[in-house]
Every structure is written in structure tokens, then in C-alpha cells.
Amino acid sequence: MEKLNNQQIIEALQKTFGEDSVYGIGESHGILHVTTHVDNIVPMMHFLYADPILKFQFLTDLAGIHFPDAKGQELGVIYHLHSLENNVRLWIKAYAPIEAPNFPTITGLYASANWMEREAFDFYGIIFEGHPNLIRILNVDDMDYHPMRKEYPLEDATRHDKIDEMFGR
């Protein structure tokens, strides 16, 4: 069997979801990544899962991310999919505004997404609609903020010995 190449994946996705829905296409060290609208995530995951050639049936990881400067698209989720049969990896990215960081849950397809989504909620405040039990997982329950967001600096901002300018940065 010929190895599945990234161009085939892009074509299959664009054919099914339209060219407007699959954008931000790129490749990083051989791994294809595409961006899509939040509404497309669940149908896309199901399509990739069920397609007899693509067979992306393994959710490797799910990572939240915060870009404070990208207005209207501050919070993102990166789904790491792996087609074990083809040995091809794929990242699906989607972004939502920080005022309404609502993503659909994919726990209906992947049982493993349960804690991954709870983790992204815990650290970034991303709401996964339809999740069976969306509560904090690693941090304490009564924490009232989402610590991995960029507005929470790790160290005391008043320290003067670590100012980047001093080091020519």
C-alpha cells in the first residue's frame, strides 16, 4: 500500500468541508496541521475516524494554548491525531475568543478526551460543551482563575535582576 501523503488528507478534508473551512495549512517536520472553525471539529473528527483510507482513530493528545494578542482568537485547542495504520500524524487547530471560549466536546468519539479536555479547562478555561464532567483536574477545586493563561506571570514582575534589557534581549 502506498503511504498516505499530506496532500491527500488536505484534498479529502477540503472536498468534504469546503475550502473555506480548512485553512492555515502547514507542515512542521512532516506533520500536517490545519485550522478549522470550532463548529467543524466534531464532524471533522468523525469524518477522519470513519474514512476507510484516512483512519485517524487515535487521539494522541489535546493541547490548549493562549495567544493574548490574537484578537477574537485568543484561546486555541490543538488536537493531535494519529492514524496508526498509515502511521501519519495530523494536528487540527481551532480558535475561539476569550470571552466565549466554547468548544464542542469530542468525548463522544474518544473516551481519552475526557481528562484531556478537563485539563484544558483547568488551565485555560476552555469550555467543552457537552462534556460529562467538566471540573478541574489537577488544580484545587476552589481556584478561581485559569493559571496557564499568559496574564499570570510565573515570577514576581517587580524583580529587577531578570529584566530582559539588561541582557540585551
Place this chain on the structure above:
Amino acid sequence: MSEIALVNSPNVGLDKTQKGGPYVNDLSTLNLGPTHPATHGIFQNILTMDGETIVDAEQTVGYIHRAFEKIAERRPFYQITTLTDRMNYCSSPINNMGWHLTVEKLLGIEVPKRAQYIRVIMMELARLADHIVCNSILAVDTGALTGFLYVYQWREHIYEIYEELCGARLTTNMGRFGGMERDLSKVAIEKIHVLLEGLPKGLKEFEGMVMRNRIFMDRTQNVGAISAERALNYGFTGPNLRAAGVDYDVRSLNPYSSYEDFEFDVPVGTKGDTYDRFLVREEEMWQSLRIIQQAMDNLPEGSYHADAPHYYLPPKQEVYKNMEALIYHFKIVMGEIDAPVGEVYQSVEGGNGELGFYLVSDGGRTPYRLKFRRPGFIYYQAFPEMIKGSSLSDAIVTMSSMNVIAGELDT
């Protein structure tokens, strides 16, 4: 009821007074953990019991969460190696190498063959140490203490080899970007040969005592079984997935650090139960020994690190005499190395599954975002499903055989 029944937690969500239901007895709640000696780590499970049978389990994790992903966003790349030590602390070198490979991929550093082979040796030693712990402790959990002593001394021996290479035993911080910090010393080579000769004997003794032991088999067969479909759906990787019959091994599917040069088998089970997980780990130890033997026999000549002065620390004596070396030393130690903008995902076959690093770099001195794919965090979710309907003692051996490690789970 059992004497250790503790609290009647109202939040388990089951009507315990329900009469005429499917349950024989009134339901009771048993608190297993967080600091229970049989959980081998800080895990809490609130079990709902129908007599001796587990009806439901509610997990709580995060007791040793140390915010590594947040800390990593403030640290230069080389300082993150020490964080990875503390994830799966039963096999720290694998974590270290995984992180080095990730950064090397981002920076585009080519690592010489000799360094790659030394890394393979250290990673396989770490896998041996990890599996020795998991399997011998599983035997202890089923009541067989002696076998544990036959193999545990070899774990100590592996730690001595680590010491030879990096000076530390548990939190190794081994290797550098571009290779290793020092070559295999005479003592290290000698110790590896002693291990290759001695461990098989200890392992055989251990297997002779445990593997076909009636009590052990009765305690582990058909206990905590999971099908291949469910295991994949739950994101299982490593020995736990292979025990269910899926031959996914990162080393053979996406070879890194010259694993394609070695001949080894990927053992798989059929039932995905505790006994299969035990057998898969046993066989993997034999395969690890095979890989180490091949690597020692074919150890290439040459440098043990890449010629990458921007990223690899110069020898200390050079720093005192040579201007360039001093500059590079300063820049590296102060975290001034230039990283390109990019996104990288690199995974390695950890002791208990696919350990992945997803690194987003914005060109700064620290990662913009670093996500650790911890295998234990992902597959431990399946624990309630695996123990439902079994007894408490089965739950203990199931957890033991899953090789969940709190440090990795909570990062």
C-alpha cells in the same frame, strides 16, 4: 462489612438505600488512597462497594501537581531537562532523551552515531529499571516477596551505571542537546557487561518463581482486562496497549535515535489482562537486553556529542583559557541560545507508553508552550471501567500492573 470502610460520601451519586435493586447488600463507600501503600503513589479512588464487589469508582488526581508546563514557559530549554526527570521517575533517562530529541529537532542538530547508541543503551537500561519495578512490585502485591529481591538488586546496578554517566541516580538530568555530557567510561562499560551477564540469571529465577505460579496466575488472569478497541479509545500506549493485542511501539513505528539499526521484537498479548501486561513487560526486558547487547557490540567510534558550539557546553578547561569557549559557555548558561520559530512534536517509547513533547517556540529563549503527553495521565482514566465488578484485591493488582506513576500523571 469490611473494617476499612470509611466514609459515606454523598457525592458518589448512587442511591445506597435502594431496595430490590441489582445489588445484594447496601452499598458502602471505601476510600482507597490518596496515601495508601498499595496504590504506589498518591492516587485517590472513592470506591462504591457492594459487599466485596466494586460497583463504581471515582478518581481524584493532582495531589503532586507542580505546574511543570507553566514553569517551562519561563525557563531556558536546557533547564527544562530537570523538570522531565521528575515526571516518570522510574525511567528518567528516557524523559531526558525525549526532551533532548525534541529540542534537537527544533534546532536542527545532527547527533553523531556514537551518542545515539549511548542514548539507546541508557534508554533501554531505564526501560529495564522501570519494568523491574513494575513487575516485581506486582508480584509483591500478589504476595510473592522473594522474587522481587532477585531482580531488585539489578535495578540498583542500573542506577550505578547512571551514576557513572551523569553522577545521579534517580533524577538523572542525563545528556545534553547534541549528545551526551561524557563518554561511556571504562567502569560503565564493565558494569554494563556485568549486567548483561547477571540480569538474565536473576530474571530467569524471578520468572521461574512467578510466571507459571498457580497463585499468581489465579490472581492476575482475567483481572482488569480491557479489549483492544477500548484500549485504543482510551488512548492506551506502551505495554498496556500491547497487552491488549495492538503492536504499536514508537521505537519501531517512528524510530528515533537509531532504533532502526537494532533488531528486536515487539511482544503483544491477547486478552489485555493483568497477566498479559506482566508477560509483555517480561518479554520487553529480554528485548531490551538484546538491544543493549547489539548496541555494545556495534558501538561506533567517534565523538559522543555534536559539533554544535552554540548549544553544547564547551569543556570546562577550555572555558578558562579560550575566549570563544567562554562566550559560548556564558551564552548557553544564561539561556541566550537562539531557537527558531516553530512547532515540534517528538515522541519516545517511555517505560509505560508514548511520551510526547509538543513544543511551540516563538523564537524566544523559553518555550511559548510546552505540552507533555504523559501516557499515564491518559490511560489511568480507564481504571474505573477496568475494575467495575471485580473485588478490591483485584483492583489493587490491576492498578499495580498499569504502571501509573504519580509524578508523571500530575506533572
